[in-house]
Amino acid sequence: MMEGQNGIGHLTEEDVEDVQIRPKWSNGQCVLALPTSSTVNPTFDLSQCRAKLEDDGFEIPVRDLEVPLKIALDVPSVRRYMVFNSALFHFIFAPILYMVVWCAVFSTLHIYITVSDYWVLCLSVSLVAIFITTTIIFILHHSNKDIDMNLDVRLIQVNERMVKHKLLVAVADWVQNCNGNMKLYFVYWDMSHCLRSLTETLEEQSFVAKDLEKKMKRRMSHLVLVTEVNPEVGGSDMEQDLDEQRPLLGEEEISCSTTSSQREDTKVTTSYSLFPDESLPAQAKAYQLLITYSAAYMKLLVSQRLSNHRLRPRTNHCSAAPLCLCQYIKRKILQ
Secondary structure, three states: OEEOHHHOEEOOHHHHHHOOOOOOOOOOOEEEEEEOOOOOOOOOOHHHHHHHHHHOOOOOOHHHOHHHHHHHHOOHHHHHHHHHOOHHHHHHHHHHHHHHHHHHHHHHHHHHOOOOOHHHHHHHHHHHHHHHHHHHHHHHHHHOOOOOOOOOOOOHHHHHHHHHHOEEEEEEEEEEOOEEEEEEEEEEOOHHHHHHHHHHHHHHHHHHHHHHHHHHHHHHOOOEEEEEEOOOOOHHHHHHHHHHHOOOOEEEEEEEEOOOOOHHHOEEEEEEEOOOOOOOOHHHHHHHHHHHOHHHHHHHHHOOOOOOOOOOHHHOOOOOOOOOHHHHHHHHHHO
């Protein structure tokens, strides 16, 4: 692991090759799928996870596994989000939404429109309610295919540590037999091939660097985190803590809001951009893009939602999916 500008770490090919080789695993192969202990309060047994990974030959220290996963997922607000954004909640939400929309449309039309045959009115209301409900559910389903700021982005720091052990982490869920199926997935992934391929692509497009930067900025402009830090912490200590918490996120101070009545509640609001810095070399940019979209890609991979893509197999670094991580990024960001 090397340090680039702005404290951004990137993975060199030597670092990847130094990791213990496990020939029985191939890219995209699920090593472990850890289910949640509860549907209404999703948590993961990380001690059990660690033991199972050790049985498969993955010796991962606590600082690379339990610590970052607890920071990312073991937060009450994140657990609530996982419940309300789960496929099971959408499955239950759909008929309730349909009933609410049906009643609202029927009561509105019944006041302003007089019909002799109520079955005509009921049929019309049902069609409208079905259309509105389907549209809303489709929007929610489509949004889950994009990078999730509340889950996928929180797993960036986890995957930056796990990639050294040739593993990537993602949270995925779907409904199976009317039951929720939310799991924490550990997928084997050797990043060296994707890193090399994406680096070569960025270098080949260096002659149109300005156009490429504009395209990437446009498609990654929404990937901005806003956090609050306590200014009472010493300047050097605060900067060190920020660097530890954001190994991949570029920093840009936004504002400092001061409350005169309560000085102890003063917070410094800081934004972290996931867009790679323009001054970084191609390999560092490629590494940051791969780690940024790693959890989102793995979520689509394990839930088999990459089936609509078709690329030439000779350029694919993953035999378990129609396209690999670097191809996914090329399609989503660079093309």
